[in-house]
Amino acid sequence: MEGTEGNNGDANAPENPSNSPSIQQQLSKNAQKKLLKQQRYEAKKAEKKAFIKEQKKKEAERKRKEWEETLASVPEEERSKLIESRRELRRERMEQRSQEKEEKIGRLTRAKEVGQNIVIDLEFAHLMTENEIHSLVQQVMYCYAVNGRCANPGHLWLTGCSGEIETQLQRLPGFDKWIIEKESQSYIEALQDQKENLVYLTADSETVLDELDPKKVYIIGGLVDRNRWKGITMKKAEEQGIETAKLPIGNYLKMSSSQVLTVNQVIEILLKFLETRDWKASFFQVIPQRKRGEVEPEECKEGNSDEQGEKDEPFEKRKKCIEMSI
Ligand SMILES: C[S@@+](CC[C@H](N)C(=O)[O-])C[C@H]1O[C@@H](n2cnc3c(N)ncnc32)[C@H](O)[C@@H]1O
Numbered sequence: 121m122e123g124t125e126g127n128n129g130d131a132n133a134p135e136n137p138s139n140s141p142s143i144q145q146q147l148s149k150n151a152q153k154k155l156l157k158q159q160r161y162e163a164k165k166a167e168k169k170a171f172i173k174e175q176k177k178k179e180a181e182r183k184r185k186e187w188e189e190t191l192a193s194v195p196e197e198e199r200s201k202l203i204e205s206r207r208e209l210r211r212e213r214m215e216q217r218s219q220e221k222e223e224k225i226g227r228l229t230r231a232k233e234v235g236q237n238i239v240i241d242l243e244f245a246h247l248m249t250e251n252e253i254h255s256l257v258q259q260v261m262y263c264y265a266v267n268g269r270c271a272n273p274g275h276l277w278l279t280g281c282s283g284e285i286e287t288q289l290q291r292l293p294g295f296d297k298w299i300i301e302k303e304s305q306s307y308i309e310a311l312q313d314q315k316e317n318l319v320y321l322t323a324d325s326e327t328v329l330d331e332l333d334p335k336k337v338y339i340i341g342g343l344v345d346r347n348r349w350k351g352i353t354m355k356k357a358e359e360q361g362i363e364t365a366k367l368p369i370g371n372y373l374k375m376s377s378s379q380v381l382t383v384n385q386v387i388e389i390l391l392k393f394l395e396t397r398d399w400k401a402s403f404f405q406v407i408p409q410r411k412r413g414e415v416e417p418e419e420c421k422e423g424n425s426d427e428q429g430e431k432d433e434p435f436e437k438r439k440k441c442i443e444m445s446i
Pocket residue numbers: 320321322323339340341342343344345346347348349350351352353354365366367369379380381382383386425427
């Protein structure tokens with residue numbers, strides 16, 4: 121998922137302060153290397169994006185020409201028929217899309233009443249770089265889209281939604297129409313009457329989740345940190361006196377790296393589990409193969425977060441298919 125970091129080559133995106141020469145000079149050699157790697161990655165990504173855009177433009181132009189040639193090659197009467205059938209096809213497609221949209225609105229509206237409560241805790245902005253916040257916002261967008269496609273979506277909450285994260289979310293097309301709970305307050309205030317039902321999901325918990333309880337509210341730390349802030353959500357939950365639990369990954373998989381997953385992976389797993397009631401199937405469908413290692417339960421949990429090396433993950437491709445707004 122780290123692949124979503126960076127400003128996507130967006131010329132309007134604010135400049136990353138770490139690009140400034142004075143800051144680079146203050147960094148250790150190791151940090152400079154990392155920064156350089158990150159900058160090279162971002163430049164490459166921007167190049168790739170521009171290439172894909174150009175290809176799309178060419179393809180659209182090719183199709184347009186092909187269509188014009190087809191029209192020019194047939195008699196007048198045939199031409200009108202072709203134009204009419206094309207219009208009809210477009211009308212049908214639009215009708216289908218608007219029907220799908222209606223159905224999605226119906227599902228999400230119902231989820232507000234009966235869906236499993238899942239909170240994304242957005243109170244960690246101060247611990248993330250601008251790129252990491254950008255990456256988190258992309259993950260949230262992805263979660264919303266995946267949830268909208270579920271037959272029985274979860275009831276999603278964004279709590280602590282303020283400051284830079286809110287600003288970036290507001291920039292997403294259609295965000296103001298999202299059918300989701302947006303709360304500037306912390307979950308602990310917004311859901312104070314349900315404190316005994318709050319369960320913070322964290323890879324550092326001793327408790328292993330075995331079921332999803334419809335009465336419970338599952339909280340996920342809105343963090344992209346390459347596990348730099350190891351244990352931070354566990355500590356927060358302990359201080360607040362709320363329950364914690366970790367996903368039962370070790371019962372089903374031997375991960376090749378860490379058991380710390382990204383926000384979108386955790387939400388996707390929860391949604392898959394709600395649909396299948398099968399942890400193993402949910403993990404296999406969501407956790408990329410190269411991170412799963414050999415299939416053997418229990419493993420060591422140490423190491424970097426699963427966010428590490430996410431640059432080439434299918435997320436980048438999949439997120440392109442996301443419907444950004446309802
Ligand atoms: C990228 S992780 C953040 C890691 C962070 N250092 C921490 O202490 O939580 C994003 C969030 O996904 C959830 N998460 C990730 N892996 C998990 C696991 N194996 N079990 C339960 N929750 C997990 C946690 O809520 C976590 O805060």
